[in-house]
Amino acid sequence: xxxxxxxxxxxxxxxxxxxxxxxxxxxxxxxxxxxxxxxxxxxxxxxxxxxxxxxxxxxxxxxxxxxxxxxxxxxxxxxxxxxxxxxxxxxxxxxxxxxxxxxxxxxxxxxxxxxxxxxxxxxxxxxxxxxxxxxxxxxxxxxxxxxxxxxxxxxxxxxxxxxxxxxxxxxxxxxxxxxxxxxxxxxxxxxxxxxxxxxxxxxxxxxxxxxxxxxxxxxxxxxxxxxxxxxxxxxxxxxxxxxxxxxxxxxxxxxxxxxxxxxxxxxxxxxxxxxxxxxxxxxxxxxxxxxxxxxxxxxxxxxxxxxxxxxxxxxxxxxxxxxxxxxxxxxxxxxxxxxxxxxxxxxxxxxxxxxxxxxxxxxxxxxxxxxxxxxxxxxxxxxxxxxxxxxxxxxxxxxxxxxx
Amino acid sequence: xxxxxxxxxxxxxxxxxxxxxxxxxxxxxxxxxxxxxxxxxxxxxxxxxxxxxxxxxxxxxxxxxxxxxxxxxxxxxxxxxxxxxxxxxxxxxxxxxxxxxxxxxxxxxxxx
Numbered sequence: 001x002x003x004x005x006x007x008x009x010x011x012x013x014x015x016x017x018x019x020x021x022x023x024x025x026x027x028x029x030x031x032x033x034x035x036x037x038x039x040x041x042x043x044x045x046x047x048x049x050x051x052x053x054x055x056x057x058x059x060x061x062x063x064x065x066x067x068x069x070x071x072x073x074x075x076x077x078x079x080x081x082x083x084x085x086x087x088x089x090x091x092x093x094x095x096x097x098x099x100x101x102x103x104x105x106x107x108x109x110x111x112x113x114x115x116x117x118x119x120x121x122x123x124x125x126x127x128x129x130x131x132x133x134x135x136x137x138x139x140x141x142x143x144x145x146x147x148x149x150x151x152x153x154x155x156x157x158x159x160x161x162x163x164x165x166x167x168x169x170x171x172x173x174x175x176x177x178x179x180x181x182x183x184x185x186x187x188x189x190x191x192x193x194x195x196x197x198x199x200x201x202x203x204x205x206x207x208x209x210x211x212x213x214x215x216x217x218x219x220x221x222x223x224x225x226x227x228x229x230x231x232x233x234x235x236x237x238x239x240x241x242x243x244x245x246x247x248x249x250x251x252x253x254x255x256x257x258x259x260x261x262x263x264x265x266x267x268x269x270x271x272x273x274x275x276x277x278x279x280x281x282x283x284x285x286x287x288x289x290x291x292x293x294x295x296x297x298x299x300x301x302x303x304x305x306x307x308x309x310x311x312x313x314x315x316x317x318x319x320x321x322x323x324x325x326x327x328x329x330x331x332x333x334x335x336x337x338x339x340x341x342x343x344x345x346x347x348x349x350x351x352x353x354x355x356x357x358x359x360x361x362x363x364x365x366x367x368x369x370x371x372x373x374x375x376x377x378x379x380x381x382x383x384x385x386x387x388x389x390x391x392x393x394x395x396x397x398x399x400x401x402x403x404x
Numbered sequence: 405x406x407x408x409x410x411x412x413x414x415x416x417x418x419x420x421x422x423x424x425x426x427x428x429x430x431x432x433x434x435x436x437x438x439x440x441x442x443x444x445x446x447x448x449x450x451x452x453x454x455x456x457x458x459x460x461x462x463x464x465x466x467x468x469x470x471x472x473x474x475x476x477x478x479x480x481x482x483x484x485x486x487x488x489x490x491x492x493x494x495x496x497x498x499x500x501x502x503x504x505x506x507x508x509x510x511x512x513x514x515x516x
Contacts, residue, residue, distance in 0.1 A: 193450055301453055
């Protein structure tokens with residue numbers, strides 16, 4: 001047990017927890033005023049729901065003794081056998097602290113998907129979705145990569161969850177946007193973000209939380225956490241800059257929403273790479289992320305699916321780029337515990353990265369589709385048209401975000 | 405008595421208020437309104453999606469004056485709010501039947 005590592009990981013865990021309310025504000029500002037609370041609530045409620053799921057059986061499914069490389073068994077349900085001594089995943093911090101740190105990841109991932117179906121989903125349907133998706137999609141994919149499952153066994157690198165969290169939620173978001181359908185008035189009336197200052201605040205909270213997310217994924221206060229901390233900062237900054245310049249060139253205006261979106265895209269992209277690449281590589285990863293995620297947003301408008309808050313473009317495409325970029329830029333000079341990527345003489349890693357990423361995309365899309373169709377058949381996914389026009393805050397929660 | 409309603413560009417509001425004070429107009433009511441006429445709306449961009457916003461913010465002034473002062477007030481507003489570009493606004497003149505001061509019960513010109 002190391003008190004320095006333990007202190008650092010307690011703080012990192014709190015920082016990751018703070019990302020979910022940050023995400024709530026990031027998304028809340030992007031929707032119309034009549035839906036702000038419902039949007040915030042979809043993220044915030046995960047802090048309750050997934051915390052309990054994690055303790056009951058989620059942690060055991062994700063990290064418990066392996067069953068066929070696919071899932072953990074239920075030996076550690078109700079945290080049986082988890083204690084305050086270092087555990088199987090941690091040499092220098094309490095086992096329970098690792099459980100807490102990973103819990104925060106499980107909480108934010110379903111919340112990320114909510115941007116795709118914002119402004120039109122029933123809260124009851126959402127709760128069922130978050131529960132089922134966590135158990136049937138998040139826990140298995142988490143197990144594949146980090147819990148002793150088959151992707152990790154292939155040697156794929158995912159430092160802080162590019163595949164587990166971002167590719168996974170981005171793929172689910174694409175299916176969710178398609179299954180639930182477009183918002184009423186799509187293409188006819190403007191959907192203005194109602195409070196971009198709130199969105200910038202949310203993006204800033206995400207950014208600071210991401211230091212816990214990425215640096216904390218080293219599970220120790222030391223060299224690799226410092227590398228991850230640094231790469232996180234420069235990738236986010238580079239992507240904020242490149243998104244803004246890309247839109248300035250293409251549409252003629254640099255926007256604050258572009259800067260905030262770019263920062264998040266950079267944070268997403270550097271997530272799998274954070275502890276494996278050099279600071280300069282992280283800048284390149286960020287610069288590319290800002291441009292391709294912006295182009296993915298433009299492409300969405302052309303294709304016409306209503307991923308309301310661009311989860312696919314930012315988390316899906318950004319996460320995919322990050323996973324592949326890890327296969328390009330990973331360097332054992334910076335992290336001897338990692339691997340070398342294509343640019344450092346090991347082309348094989350890129351293939352492994354792509355294999356893990358695409359397997360996750362396919363699995364996530366198929367299971368998300370089945371879950372959503374099932375919920376739609378039983379309780380219905382969408383609010384009725386009257387409720388959608390009135391706004392989810394009043395229709396679903398009997399509250400208003402703003403009163404005069 | 406007449407009511408003068410003027411819809412002007414918001415950034416000209418201070419100039420108009422000062423000019424009206426200069427000719428002895430002691431009170432007015434203003435509101436923030438939105439609308440459109442010949443001036444086109446403006447463009448907003450959110451994550452690549454461009455929207456044309458038809459309703460443009462304007463300031464509306466409402467002033468009640470003695471009928472004899474109408475021309476002077478109109479000319480003052482027109483000069484102060486003028487930029488020469490489309491969207492400078494409009495001035496409407498309406499008859500007013502009666503004015504009553506709530507505090508004292510005074511009526512007519514005295515109550516303005």
